[in-house]
Amino acid sequence: MADDLLPLLTTGLGETLYMVILSTAASLLLGLPLGVALVVTEPGHLLPAPRLNKVLGTLVNVTRSFPTIILIVVLLPLSRLLVGTTLGATAAVVPLSIGSAPFLARIIESSLKEIDRGKIEAGLAVGATPLQIVRKVMIPESLASLTLGITMAIIMIIGFTATAGAIGAGGLGSLAVRFGYQRYRTDVMLATLVVLVLLVQGVQWVGNVIARRINRNRHKFG
Amino acid sequence: MIEIAGLNKTYQTPSGRVHALKNIDLSIKRGEIFGIIGFSGAGKSTLIRCLNRLEEPDSGTIRIAGREITRLDPAGLREARKKIGMIFQHFNLFESRTVFGNVAFPLEVAGHSKPEIARRVAEILELVGLGDKAHAYPAQLSGGQKQRVGIARALANDPEVLLSDEATSSLDPSTTASILDLLRDINRKLRLTIVLITHEMEVVRHLCARAAVIEAGAIVEAGPLLELASRPQKEITRLFFNPRRSECQAGLETEEATIG
Numbered sequence: 199m200a201d202d203l204l205p206l207l208t209t210g211l212g213e214t215l216y217m218v219i220l221s222t223a224a225s226l227l228l229g230l231p232l233g234v235a236l237v238v239t240e241p242g243h244l245l246p247a248p249r250l251n252k253v254l255g256t257l258v259n260v261t262r263s264f265p266t267i268i269l270i271v272v273l274l275p276l277s278r279l280l281v282g283t284t285l286g287a288t289a290a291v292v293p294l295s296i297g298s299a300p301f302l303a304r305i306i307e308s309s310l311k312e313i314d315r316g317k318i319e320a321g322l323a324v325g326a327t328p329l330q331i332v333r334k335v336m337i338p339e340s341l342a343s344l345t346l347g348i349t350m351a352i353i354m355i356i357g358f359t360a361t362a363g364a365i366g367a368g369g370l371g372s373l374a375v376r377f378g379y380q381r382y383r384t385d386v387m388l389a390t391l392v393v394l395v396l397l398v399q400g401v402q403w404v405g406n407v408i409a410r411r412i413n414r415n416r417h418k419f420g
Numbered sequence: 421m422i423e424i425a426g427l428n429k430t431y432q433t434p435s436g437r438v439h440a441l442k443n444i445d446l447s448i449k450r451g452e453i454f455g456i457i458g459f460s461g462a463g464k465s466t467l468i469r470c471l472n473r474l475e476e477p478d479s480g481t482i483r484i485a486g487r488e489i490t491r492l493d494p495a496g497l498r499e500a501r502k503k504i505g506m507i508f509q510h511f512n513l514f515e516s517r518t519v520f521g522n523v524a525f526p527l528e529v530a531g532h533s534k535p536e537i538a539r540r541v542a543e544i545l546e547l548v549g550l551g552d553k554a555h556a557y558p559a560q561l562s563g564g565q566k567q568r569v570g571i572a573r574a575l576a577n578d579p580e581v582l583l584s585d586e587a588t589s590s591l592d593p594s595t596t597a598s599i600l601d602l603l604r605d606i607n608r609k610l611r612l613t614i615v616l617i618t619h620e621m622e623v624v625r626h627l628c629a630r631a632a633v634i635e636a637g638a639i640v641e642a643g644p645l646l647e648l649a650s651r652p653q654k655e656i657t658r659l660f661f662n663p664r665r666s667e668c669q670a671g672l673e674t675e676e677a678t679i680g
Contacts, residue, residue: 314510314512316508316510316512317512317513317514319474319508319512320506320508320512320513320514320573321525321529322474322501323472323474323501323504323505323506323574324501324502324505324525324526324529324573324574324576324577325497325498325499325500325501325502325526325529325530325577326498326525326529327498327529330529334525334528334529335514338514338516338517339514339515339516341516415557416515416516416557416559417557417559417560
């Protein structure tokens with residue numbers, strides 16, 4: 199094992215985690231309201247607005263049709279505007295967030311749509327406002343499903359950062375490309391893959407544990 | 421207490437326009453338990469859901485406790501709904517909340533303080549006989565207990581009216597009887613006006629002094645139970661109210677007729 203392997207991996211992992219955490223936070227900030235809006239503006243829901251619903255749905259679909267790498271390139275000027283550079287992990291967070299927000303919005307939308315309409319009506323019947331129903335009924339009632347959906351999105355973002363890494367974002371993806379591929383460092387390539395696999399497994403495990411705990415609390419006996 | 425006049429509701433379906441409610445006029449007195457009985461698809465659920473505007477009527481007026489429900493803006497409607505409790509066939513409890521949390525929900529919505537909520541929830545759970553179940557989750561309760569939570573939630577804000585949308589239709593007969601007893605109990609204790617819809621004659625017989633029969637979106641007959649039973653004017657009323665020709669017998673007769 200080469201001496202530089204460990205420092206390379208820790209730096210790469212650090213950058214990847216940095217990008218994943220910031221991008222997840224930012225895409226949740228964008229995706230949660232968007233996902234809620236996609237549900238509540240549907241005809242017959244809390245705040246029906248068919249035209250707005252169509253516009254939002256189209257916007258989400260268009261963003262999701264872009265291949266990852268194209269989206270990153272297209273959004274580079276925005277990165278420069280927001281964080282002052284087009285290189286490095288921080289610059290990558292901008293396209294990563296914008297690229298994953300629509301995906302997250304769709305996942306949140308489908309979780310929120312699983313809720314029985316009767317529960318929403320029970321909320322309406324006691325005079326709750328739409329915002330109270332979103333906060334106190336829809337989100338808590340679908341929390342386990344939301345957790346699994348967000349877990350899925352985080353794993354997608356991890357894959358997304360690897361692609362971004364290939365074009366200058368840093369992180370494990372960049373390590374695999376620059377060392378593993380371009381310099382024929384098989385050890386770096388393999389080690390990077392192992393770390394990525396462990397990372398994905400770990401995230402999924404944590405997500406499953408949280409979702410199970412939410413469900414267990416609701417069904418515990420005694 | 422409740423005045424319904426000229427109420428109409430239509431639905432647009434793929435196969436055309438369905439007239440779900442046709443010129444409904446009804447008057448319900450303060451403190452009574454009023455039953456609306458009809459077969460499924462007769463429009464009774466649409467009718468009761470119009471009373472708190474979970475369904476928007478096309479035309480007509482609804483007045484509850486002097487307030488014209490049909491003219492309220494969204495904020496006014498929310499205020500009015502706080503005084504109109506509702507219970508549902510499938511209970512519609514929040515699974516993420518305990519029994520306490522479910523009953524606390526309307527109080528949180530109305531902006532009560534935490535100690536106030538705790539006091540009120542304990543009081544109502546006692547009233548519905550679930551004083552010891554405050555920390556259980558709905559998934560741990562039987563059907564009858566779930567409906568008791570539903571009733572407690574509906575009563576939390578001290579409503580003037582309770583709407584019961586087939587509240588006992590998914591319960592077994594003995595549980596149904598205990599829920600009906602509870603409804604009569606709270607009607608007496610709290611002087612609460614109750615409007616219930618059902619397809620079960622037993623429910624009406626058990627609770628109501630007055631009732632209306634609904635068929636194909638129209639009220640075909642309404643009045644005191646005794647009158648409906650002794651002098652039914654319409655065939656469907658006879659079907660529901662005359663014990664000598666019950667729903668079941670009528671069914672048998674048609675069956676015999678087709679066989680014979």
